[in-house]
Amino acid sequence: MGNPESMLLTASRREVLRWGLACGAAGALGPAARALAQQDVAGRDALPGPKLEGLARHPAMFWEKLPDRKVKCTLCPRECEVADVERGYCGVRENQGGEYQTLVYGALCSGNVDPIEKKPLFHYLPGTTAFSIATAGCNIECKFCQNWEISQFRPEQVESTLVTPAQLVRACAGRACPTIAYTYSEPVIFYEYMHDAAALARQQGIGSVMISNGYIQEQPLRQLCRQLTGVKIDFKAFSETFYAQWCSGHLKPVLATLETLKEIGIWTELVVLIIPTLNDSPQEIKAMSKWVVEHLGPDVPLHFTRFHPTYRVTNLPRTPVETLERCRQIALDAGVRYVYAGNVPTHPGENTYCHACRQELIRRVGFQVADNRIRDGKCPRCGAAIPGIWSQEQALAFRPRA
Numbered sequence: 001m002g003n004p005e006s007m008l009l010t011a012s013r014r015e016v017l018r019w020g021l022a023c024g025a026a027g028a029l030g031p032a033a034r035a036l037a038q039q040d041v042a043g044r045d046a047l048p049g050p051k052l053e054g055l056a057r058h059p060a061m062f063w064e065k066l067p068d069r070k071v072k073c074t075l076c077p078r079e080c081e082v083a084d085v086e087r088g089y090c091g092v093r094e095n096q097g098g099e100y101q102t103l104v105y106g107a108l109c110s111g112n113v114d115p116i117e118k119k120p121l122f123h124y125l126p127g128t129t130a131f132s133i134a135t136a137g138c139n140i141e142c143k144f145c146q147n148w149e150i151s152q153f154r155p156e157q158v159e160s161t162l163v164t165p166a167q168l169v170r171a172c173a174g175r176a177c178p179t180i181a182y183t184y185s186e187p188v189i190f191y192e193y194m195h196d197a198a199a200l201a202r203q204q205g206i207g208s209v210m211i212s213n214g215y216i217q218e219q220p221l222r223q224l225c226r227q228l229t230g231v232k233i234d235f236k237a238f239s240e241t242f243y244a245q246w247c248s249g250h251l252k253p254v255l256a257t258l259e260t261l262k263e264i265g266i267w268t269e270l271v272v273l274i275i276p277t278l279n280d281s282p283q284e285i286k287a288m289s290k291w292v293v294e295h296l297g298p299d300v301p302l303h304f305t306r307f308h309p310t311y312r313v314t315n316l317p318r319t320p321v322e323t324l325e326r327c328r329q330i331a332l333d334a335g336v337r338y339v340y341a342g343n344v345p346t347h348p349g350e351n352t353y354c355h356a357c358r359q360e361l362i363r364r365v366g367f368q369v370a371d372n373r374i375r376d377g378k379c380p381r382c383g384a385a386i387p388g389i390w391s392q393e394q395a396l397a398f399r400p401r402a
């Protein structure tokens with residue numbers, strides 16, 4: 001079978017999936033490959049429910065019938081046309097006799113109580129926790145994915161626990177988490193479960209945030225946002241070439257998602273993982289920042305986070321701190337009011353400063369909030385309103401603009 005690390009670097013997505021099947025499960029990876037894989041994959045300790053045997057089938061939303069028992073999935077921009085007994089690109093949606101199904105309804109392979117800062121959401125209930133969950137699968141393939149061990153595998157290749165939406169909401173309430181975060185892999189591909197869990201959670205006074213790549217069509221996004229209370233979008237780069245070469249995707253649908261989120265009015269933060277030489281040019285960061293200000297406004301927080309070598313990109317170094325500082329300054333100069341440097345604990349760029357008087361408002365140490373001076377959503381020094389969600393009442397009061 002060859003050396004696992006060298007195989008990972010050269011194999012196609014299909015080969016990685018086949019290799020995973022041959023191994024029996026992701027857990028069968030060699031120790032070095034496993035260490036490589038587990039940099040940020042959450043455990044399942046917080047999950048209630050039995051170990052899942054088989055697949056968690058459930059009728060899928062957003063698809064159309066085609067001739068010859070084929071279907072077209074209209075959940076994400078890929079619009080996979082899927083023949084009978086086949087699956088879409090994400091590997092978790094299957095055609096059974098001309099009816100489309102999700103295979104991961106409640107099949108949770110990760111569950112953890114995380115600081116909301118880890119998502120990262122810095123202007124959303126700072127200092128609180130989010131019950132964070134995922135299933136296997138993703139609708140793009142980032143060669144630098146930090147959670148590839150679950151995102152790039154099929155449901156039968158990872159160990160999962162079967163958790164109903166009701167069990168999830170109960171577990172979240174039992175741990176006094178005000179929020180559920182749909183995260184780690186790509187929540188769009190477990191849309192049906194996220195939608196139902198978020199609706200139930202809302203009824204019980206718990207918010208829901210989607211941590212996503214933004215690769216979703218407009219209609220499902222609008223429907224989902226009726227249940228969500230916040231969104232974080234991973235902005236991979238500001239270049240179609242980058243999306244094509246490094247993510248097997250496109251930039252344009254992500255920009256469309258961001259504009260829809262702006263229209264809907266849901267609280268949104270953006271994160272860009274800065275990878276040395278690939279997406280860190282000053283010209284690109286400037287163009288991205290200008291687009292953000294022009295299309296989304298100056299109040300959308302923009303996080304530039306530090307890359308660590310992983311998955312198929314192990315030949316590049318960690319992002320120098322100076323690069324993050326330069327990106328941050330470029331975005332501030334372009335007019336973005338809240339810009340952060342991420343994955344650099346204790347760096348001043350992780351703190352929140354008032355856009356009007358530059359007073360330090362929130363001091364962070366890694367994912368912990370050391371001090372929060374915001375009072376009633378305002379700067380205590382100059383009284384400026386600070387954009388964000390500062391109370392659970394405010395989070396749950398959100399309704400999409402028509």
Ligand code: SF4
Nearest residue numbers: 073076079080088090
């Ligand atoms: S959600 Fe999955 S099956 Fe549907 S279009 Fe996207 S990749 Fe294809």
